[in-house]
Amino acid sequence: MACNSYINGSQRLSNLMSPLTGPRTPVMASISKICLYKPFSLSFAGSVKDQTLLQRCNFPATCILREQVPLKNECRVFARMPERTGTGVSTYLRETGTGENGDYARNDLDISHLISVLKFCGGEGCLEFGRTYHGLIAKTGLDGDEFVNTSLIDYLRETGTGENGDYARNDLDISHLISVLKFCGGEGCLEFGRTYHGLIAKTGLDGDEFVNTSLIDMYAKCGDIDSAVMVFNQMPRLDVASCNCLISGYANCGLFEEAFRVFMNYESWGNRPISYTYSSMLAICGILSAIEEGKQLHAQVVKMQYLSETAVSNALLTMYCKCEAMADAESLFERLPQRNIVSWTAIINGLYQHEGFEKAMRLFCLMRESGIEPNDYTFTIALASCGNMKNIDNCRLLHGLVIKKGMALGEFVGTALIDMYSELRETDDAEKQFKEMGNLTSKVSRNALIKGLVQNEKANEALDAFSELVRKDAACDEFTFSPILRACASLPSFMSCQQIHAQVVKANFDKNTHVGSSLIEAYTRCGSVEDAEKVFSRISAPDVVSWNSVIKAYSQNGNPRRAISLFRRMIMKGFRPTGSTFLAVLSACSHSGKTQDGLEIFQSMINEFGVSPEEAHYSCMVDLLGRSGQIEKALDFINNTPIKPTASIWRPLLAACRCHNNLRIAEFAAKHILAIDPNDATVTTGKRRKPERADETEGDYKRTRMQLDRSEQQDTQILFA
Known part of the structure; x- marks a missing residue:
């Protein structure tokens, strides 16, 4: 006791070594508490952990958290405890700031530490220690954190917990299972989701409605619609949630007819569509431009009294806009009992998409007068509408409003400003806006600037902007390469084309269909048909545009017979030629004197391929x-x-x-x-x-x-x- 009192009283490292000649468990507890303090060294913590009596201590790990010793030693010490009493574990978790029993709030937890622990547990197979942390994560609500969830999934995969079914059914937290399945669906972790499905089946939890619905949702979001349907068909009772998940899954996979089939069977399964169901179905009608089906759903929505719900009314509004029924959309908008920012944005966007730029701007002003402030997306549409109206004064006024709202340097609004000034042919203002964005510029804004310069026939300035991107080692994509290659074609500059081709290969876009087509066009304008065909041969999946480009290349550069040969090869490979294809091949027939072939191709264009x-x-x-x-x-x-x-x-x-x-x-x-x-x-x-x-x-x-x-x-x- 005297020894313990001395240690507790002084807590000085220089006096701690002598009392350890005959250590007892209470002594170790005191020493453990001392080691929690940052000023004490790793060497002392290491000397404590090496004591054999540490294995009998209820508080062995309290000395080795908070970065006092390597995490590896922490887990191994915990694993060597023959008797892990509740007091020992709870004290360890409480004193290290990872309180399992609620003494510490979520914000007190060090997420990076949790991730490190789970990573080590997975690598070393420390299953029991990992389970303790697993429970802690679930209780503190950190299972919703993306990084923690990722680490937890890695831990479960590496320890084989999901595959071997080491957890008993009582050890499984259904809410946590649902959370993991949701994460798998969001991140596309199909294989791990299947592993969890196996765990669920082994523990008999596959009869739970919530778990099954989460499984359907996970499989649907991962694109495995067959597995989602299998789970759906095995459910003893089909509830509204599972039906909605399957409808969303079919829609995400483009299987719209199957989604309608599920909706038509709602009542036969004893379910009643809810507002979310109608929102999903209206979205499908919008994608398909199925105006008649959309109107029938509209009637049902009114009958079910769901029109007052903003999610449903906004879905209706969007559906009419996508179906080009702007009169119906405007009529519905005027009758809406409640209008939020989504409603206003939907109708403004619909008018913009159908070139109703003046109406769109009037509604934008009316929205602000009604007390609803525009968001980033609304401003983006308004700027595009204003640019298309070609009114520079109104555009500058709108730009001023954007600056006042503090949105001018944001990625979406800033890019919309660049697009607007490019549309007005005010490229100096577009470049000024780009420079003001500074470090906030993104790939999207860089592409917008290059595209605007090319559209305004400033090919050399576009090449300078692209060169600056290359010097800064900025990332480029197909939307960067396609317009800059058009700039090369407009000059035409064979050397620039070759240099950009090298950047395309470096960025691994040489097999991209859109970039390949632009390269073919550029080489064609530069007169290098051989390079154009080499590019075509490297495209992994050439589409009709690629075929058109290479046929046009030979047609325009003195080899019409090769153009006709490529046209026939294109037909043999199952591609349907377009109007541009026929124009190129007819021109080739004309220049090569193949009159009869040209007449036959023209007839096939109308009769066989249905091209007007x-x-x-x-x-x-x-x-x-x-x-x-x-x-x-x-x-x-x-x-x-x-x-x-x-x-x-x-x-x-x-x-x-x-x-x-x-x-x-x-x-x-x-x-x-x-x-x-x-x-x-x-x-x-x-x-x-x-x-x-x-x-x-x-x-x-x-x-x-x-x-x-x-x-x-x-x-x-x-x-x-």
């Missing part, structure tokens, strides 16, 4: 026939087009007439061109052309030109009369 020809396609077909000397056929083709022939359709016929010296049809074509555009350069500058045929003499050319000039004068007099 546009003005450019008709113009290309006239050029195809005209180049082969079939002037009469080309004229018949124009007369039989389902659309009214435009000047761009008549021009290739006039060019063919000049080439093949067909004055009669040339006069006819020139007359129609001048009727559409009296100042058309193809007619008025024709007198300055040189003879195009080898056998056409200067005299023939002059006679042709005089006749055409006379025809022009007559047609012009008729037009002005």
